[in-house]
Amino acid sequence: xxxxxxxxxxxxxxxxxxxxxxxxxxxxxxxxxxxxxxxxxxxxxxxxxxxxxxxxxxxxxxxxxxxxxxxxxxxxxxxxxxxxxxxxxxxxxxxxxxxxxxxxxxxxxxx
Amino acid sequence: xxxxxxxxxxxxxxxxxxxxxxxxxxxxxxxxxxxxxxxxxxxxxxxxxxxxxxxxxxxxxxxxxxxxxxxxxxxxxxxxxxxxxxxxxxxxxxxxxxxxxxxxxxxxxxxxxx
Numbered sequence: 316x317x318x319x320x321x322x323x324x325x326x327x328x329x330x331x332x333x334x335x336x337x338x339x340x341x342x343x344x345x346x347x348x349x350x351x352x353x354x355x356x357x358x359x360x361x362x363x364x365x366x367x368x369x370x371x372x373x374x375x376x377x378x379x380x381x382x383x384x385x386x387x388x389x390x391x392x393x394x395x396x397x398x399x400x401x402x403x404x405x406x407x408x409x410x411x412x413x414x415x416x417x418x419x420x421x422x423x424x425x426x
Numbered sequence: 427x428x429x430x431x432x433x434x435x436x437x438x439x440x441x442x443x444x445x446x447x448x449x450x451x452x453x454x455x456x457x458x459x460x461x462x463x464x465x466x467x468x469x470x471x472x473x474x475x476x477x478x479x480x481x482x483x484x485x486x487x488x489x490x491x492x493x494x495x496x497x498x499x500x501x502x503x504x505x506x507x508x509x510x511x512x513x514x515x516x517x518x519x520x521x522x523x524x525x526x527x528x529x530x531x532x533x534x535x536x537x538x539x540x
Contacts, residue, residue, distance in 0.1 A: 348528070357430070357516055357531030358469075403468065405529075413484065414529065416461075418468035 321404055321420040329425050334391040336420040338404030339384075347380055348405045349389050352419070358403065361389075396426040429453070430532040432517055438538045445504040447535050449517030456522040458500035459529065460484075460492060463514040475500055476522075507539045 322337045338347070346365045350358040364371045364380045364387065371378045377390040391398055401419040408415065433448035451458065457476055461469040461484075471484030473492040481492050489511060493501045500519075504511055514536050518529040 350531075355514075355534070355536070357533045358518075358529075359531070360528040363528065413471055413474065416469035418466055 321402070321417045323420060324418070325421040325423070327423045327425065328394055330394060330396055332394055334394050334398070334422055334424070336389045336402050336422070338387045338389070338417060340387075340404075340406045340408075340415075341385065342408050344382070344385075345407045347378075347387050347407075348414070349376075349378060349387075350403045350405060350416075352401045352403065354400070361402075391422075394422075394424045396424050398422060399424045430517060430519055430530050432515075432532040432535050434535050435533060436536050436538075438540065439504075439507050440540050441508060443504075443507050443539075445507050445537065445539075447502040447504075447515055447517075447537070449500045449502070449519075449532055450498055451500075451519040451530070452498065453519065453521070453530070454497065455519035455530075456497070457520045457527075458494065459518040459520075460490075460500065460502045461516045461518065462486070463516055463534075469516065472502065507537075509539050511537065512539045513537060 320339050348363045349361045352358045362373045362378050364378050375392045380387045401421050403416050403419045405414045405416045430451045439445050459474045460472040463469050470486050472490050475481045475494045478497050491503045514534050516534045517532040520527045520529045
């Protein structure tokens with residue numbers, strides 16, 4: 316399967332701490348995206364990083380991509396209770412025609 | 427803001443019923459997608475469409491069909507609902523340039539088949 320795999324499956328932290336989630340994939344990609352899903356809702360796009368980029372920032376989000384290791388990480392700094400959600404990586408693979416989503420990391424930020 | 431709407435947030439149907447899930451987007455997007463989401467399995471693509479009247483099978487099309495008669499509307503049809511189709515169904519759309527763009531998701535329909 317080309318499906319991305321997030322790690323950890325679940326993460327519980329205190330408000331103010333940083334949260335790091337990882338994503339691994341199996342075949343070459345064109346780009347990698349991160350999405351957030353609040354409980355029982357649709358997904359919201361957070362950030363996209365292309366295969367020729369190594370790091371990207373958006374507000375409190377920092378995404379890194381290591382194509383040699385076929386992995387990406389999402390760092391949320393100074394987390395807030397409102398960051399409690401599930402986070403998914405999604406990959407667009409070379410020669411493919413669809414986006415493949417992982418199973419997600421459930422983040423719980425305690426106030 | 428892009429808006430993707432789905433006809434129902436919650437739906438309860440009986441085994442064997444024909445079920446229609448409707449999705450409408452207001453951003454003139456060419457691409458539209460139907461996914462189902464199950465715990466531990468992430469999102470799995472059922473069908474997608476790149477244009478009106480055009481459809482392509484995703485990873486799990488069995489038991490489903492789709493219809494795209496107008497650009498803004500993409501319908502998912504369960505011809506004869508079964509209990510293993512109980513799931514969260516998510517519709518998404520994206521602009522042309524291939525599927526390698528941000529997808530905008532609807533709020534989801536949680537379908538229960540009894």
